[in-house]
Amino acid sequence: MMGEEAAAATANGSKAAMGGKIMGPTNPMVTPLLTDLYQYTMAYAYWKAGKHLDRAVFDLYFRKNPFGGEYTVFAGLEECIHFVANFKLSDDEISFLRSTMPTCEEGFFEYLKGVNCSDVEVYSIPEGSVVFPKVPMIRIEGPVAVVQLLETPFVNLVNYASLVTTNAARHRYVSGKAKVLLEFGLRRAQGPDGGISASKYCYIGGFDATSNVLAGKLFGIPLRGTHSHAFVSSYMSADEIPDKTLRSSDGSKTCDDFFNLALSWLRKIQSVSSLHGLFGETNQSELAAFTSYALAFPNNFLALIDTYDVMRSGLPNFCAVALALHSLGYKASGIRLDSGDLAYLSIEARNFFNVIEKEFGVAHFGKMVITASNDLNEETIDALNKQGHEVDAFGIGTYLVTCYSQAALGCVFKLVEINDQPRIKLSEDVTKVSIPCKKRIFRLYGKEGYPLVDLMIGEDEPTPKEGERILCRHPFVESKRAYVVAQHVEELLKCYWPGRSNYPREELPSLNKIRDRCIKQLEKMRQDHMRRLNPTPYKVSVSAKLYDFIHYLWLNEAPVGELQ
Numbered sequence: 001m002m003g004e005e006a007a008a009a010t011a012n013g014s015k016a017a018m019g020g021k022i023m024g025p026t027n028p029m030v031t032p033l034l035t036d037l038y039q040y041t042m043a044y045a046y047w048k049a050g051k052h053l054d055r056a057v058f059d060l061y062f063r064k065n066p067f068g069g070e071y072t073v074f075a076g077l078e079e080c081i082h083f084v085a086n087f088k089l090s091d092d093e094i095s096f097l098r099s100t101m102p103t104c105e106e107g108f109f110e111y112l113k114g115v116n117c118s119d120v121e122v123y124s125i126p127e128g129s130v131v132f133p134k135v136p137m138i139r140i141e142g143p144v145a146v147v148q149l150l151e152t153p154f155v156n157l158v159n160y161a162s163l164v165t166t167n168a169a170r171h172r173y174v175s176g177k178a179k180v181l182l183e184f185g186l187r188r189a190q191g192p193d194g195g196i197s198a199s200k201y202c203y204i205g206g207f208d209a210t211s212n213v214l215a216g217k218l219f220g221i222p223l224r225g226t227h228s229h230a231f232v233s234s235y236m237s238a239d240e241i242p243d244k245t246l247r248s249s250d251g252s253k254t255c256d257d258f259f260n261l262a263l264s265w266l267r268k269i270q271s272v273s274s275l276h277g278l279f280g281e282t283n284q285s286e287l288a289a290f291t292s293y294a295l296a297f298p299n300n301f302l303a304l305i306d307t308y309d310v311m312r313s314g315l316p317n318f319c320a321v322a323l324a325l326h327s328l329g330y331k332a333s334g335i336r337l338d339s340g341d342l343a344y345l346s347i348e349a350r351n352f353f354n355v356i357e358k359e360f361g362v363a364h365f366g367k368m369v370i371t372a373s374n375d376l377n378e379e380t381i382d383a384l385n386k387q388g389h390e391v392d393a394f395g396i397g398t399y400l401v402t403c404y405s406q407a408a409l410g411c412v413f414k415l416v417e418i419n420d421q422p423r424i425k426l427s428e429d430v431t432k433v434s435i436p437c438k439k440r441i442f443r444l445y446g447k448e449g450y451p452l453v454d455l456m457i458g459e460d461e462p463t464p465k466e467g468e469r470i471l472c473r474h475p476f477v478e479s480k481r482a483y484v485v486a487q488h489v490e491e492l493l494k495c496y497w498p499g500r501s502n503y504p505r506e507e508l509p510s511l512n513k514i515r516d517r518c519i520k521q522l523e524k525m526r527q528d529h530m531r532r533l534n535p536t537p538y539k540v541s542v543s544a545k546l547y548d549f550i551h552y553l554w555l556n557e558a559p560v561g562e563l564q
Contacts, residue, residue: 022085022508025157026200026218027193030079032089033096035152040097043145044104047111052145057417057438059136060154063431066166066406067378070535071525073169073518074137075201076161077127077496078508080154084117084497087150115146122497125441127509128165128204128517129492130525132538134475135441135454137162137411139493144418151413160194161201163409167400168205169522173530174381180393181207182224184373185401186215198401204515206522211395219511226336227293232307235289246295249329258324259291265327266320272359275316275352282313290321294332298325302333302369310337310345319356326362334369336395342372343387350390371395377404382532424553430476435542436553441493444470444486450526453484453539454492458546464489472541475550482539 024030046052065072089097089112098109120142131137137158140147168183175181183202189195199215209222216223238244238259246258255261266282269275286308294301301322305314315335322332337345349370357365372384372391377399384391398404414434415423422437438459446452453472455464464470466489474480495503509517528536542550 022082024086025079025082026196029193030083030153030157031093032087032149033093034156035149037100039148039152040101042148043112044101044108046145046148047108048105052111052143054144054419056142056144056147056415058140058147058151058413059416059434059439060138060140060158060411060413061134061136062162062409062411063133064410065133066163066403066409067170068405069166069170069532070529070537071130071132071166071522072162072409073165073205073522074125074129074131074158074162075127075165075204075514076158077124077138078514079157079161080124080138081122081496081508083153083157084120084122084150087115087117089113089115115149117142117146117150117497117499119143119499120146120150120497121495121499121501121503123493124496125492126494126506126517128514128521130518130521131162132454132540134435134540135456136439136493139438141438142499155411155413159409159411160197160403162411163403163406164198164401165201165205165518166409167403168202168207169518170378170532171381171394171396171400172206173522174378174385174532175394176385179391180209180369180371182371182393182395183207183210183212183397183400184395185397186210186212188398189401194401200511202400203511204518206515206519207396221511226302227304229304229307229338231293232286232289232304235285235292237285238288238291241288241292241295244291244295246298246328249298253328255324255328258295259288261327262287262291262294262321262324265323266316268360269316269319269323269356272355274355274359278352279312279316282317283308286313287317287320290317294321294325298328298330300333301325301330302336302371304336304338306337306339306345310340311348315349315352319352322365322368323356323360323362326365331364332368334371334392336371336373337391338373342374342391343384343389346370346372346390347388369393373397375399378532422549422553424550424557426554426558433476433554435475435546435550437546437549439546440491443490443492444472444484445488445490447487449488449524451524451538452486453482453541455484455541455543456546457543458549461543461545463491471544472539473544473547475540475542475547482541 094109094112123139125137185198186195189198196215199210199212200219203221209224211225215221244257244259246255290303303318305318318335325332353368354366369392370390371393373395376394376396414425416436417438424436425434427433439456442455442464443451444453455472466486470484472482472484494506496506498505529538
């Protein structure tokens with residue numbers, strides 16, 4: 001269960017009202033023990049060697065964009081800062097570590113009692129930003145033993161958050177700006193934390209609402225939901241509705257038998273010549289279920305119409321109840337389709353609504369909202385778009401929250417400097433070679449306002465300027481280089497946890513501001529970077545000086561082979 005204090009902190013931004021204290025992570029399981037054992041064994045080895053206070057710099061980044069695309073949306077920063085702000089081992093946790101590591105000296109556990117993140121600095125790209133491979137999303141500086149203890153939780157908090165936010169953004173892109181996107185994934189998510197996280201980060205990625213009630217409470221995300229097939233099939237007849245009365249919306253009159261009113265409207269619909277042959281006698285138990293639900297929610301009647309037969313029963317039954325509501329001054333919301341040929345059924349439903357509007361003079365009936373669900377994903381929505389459809393809203397669950405087409409983003413946490421000495425991690429696979437030293441990161445924009453390239457430079461290099469001719473080099477491929485004259489230069493890393501430094505701390509924005517940033521960042525991207533089929537890779541570069549240093553350090557650290 002999520003902590004009430006964490007819920008309040010998230011709903012109101014990054015701080016609680018009392019004393020400006022940053023509250024803990026949303027999930028109370030995110031503690032200093034939520035890590036891999038080797039982080040503590042390394043911490044002990046550092047401590048025993050007297051290296052635990054060495055000043056280290058680590059980069060958190062990923063190596064490849066997910067889902068076959070060429071962009072990623074960064075998320076999870078807020079939870080990382082909440083974790084850092086409250087990092088402190090309890091006596092009980094230290095006792096457990098003592099039992100787990102019985103050969104370690106007692107002095108180490110005394111050291112752990114005083115460990116916190118007061119001497120740690122966290123610099124990050126703002127949450128909700130579009131990011132790219134190799135570019136550090138977060139840079140963490142501090143005593144090496146402490147920063148190592150942050151590695152696993154940071155990677156855990158960023159990995160899924162960024163993956164599912166990106167997945168949500170991709171679904172938004174393929175659906176278009178005008179469609180309403182509803183996250184319906186709680187029941188299929190990987191456990192309670194997966195469900196809660198998915199709701200939060202899908203909202204950041206561009207979804208409009210969730211079915212997850214707890215997520216609505218914790219984060220203030222709009223909630224949506226109607227009823228299931230079970231509700232419809234639970235009714236056998238109208239006799240199961242004890243009170244069929246409904247007052248008009250203005251309170252001026254009362255309908256004594258709303259079911260019979262709906263039934264009379266059904267007869268009128270059956271008499272419409274242009275609808276002859278589409279349906280005969282509808283399922284009366286379904287009509288009873290719709291009537292019961294409309295009596296409960298006359299101002300927000302949205303019905304699931306595929307329990308028995310969409311065209312022969314569900315659609316005419318819905319229209320009968322909707323017209324009955326209209327005659328009493330209410331306006332029905334729409335329908336949901338959860339099976340069948342969604343393109344065909346949505347078009348037929350829209351045509352049906354248009355006929356009703358014309359025949360009975362009910363304004364805007366033809367614009368009734370049509371929601372589609374049923375294991376939707378990027379591919380099915382793309383197919384619907386190509387076929388043509390009349391769906392206004394998509395309810396998406398399993399493929400969205402489980403990130404079905406990619407299990408993980410593959411975030412890594414690499415040492416790039418210790419005691420002011422740059423470090424590099426080498427590999428026969430060049431994609432796994434790290435970019436050493438403490439870096440500054442800039443996004444360079446072209447004259448049309450689109451970002452052209454992300455540029456990494458050494459911390460001591462001069463800031464790139466607008467209008468200046470800047471040589472940008474691929475970190476590892478000598479022939480890939482280009483001059484860029486930027487019309488706008490944006491520095492990406494901001495200080496979100498200053499430790500003992502003098503940098504001012506960036507305030508953590510509200511969830512809605514993070515969501516707005518995500519939407520605006522995606523709108524700034526060139527469409528060829530965003531497209532689903534063969535997207536153009538975005539350029540990530542280093543300065544000429546950093547390029548030279550990378551290759552100098554690479555040659556210096558790589559062992560020299562010997563042939564005999």
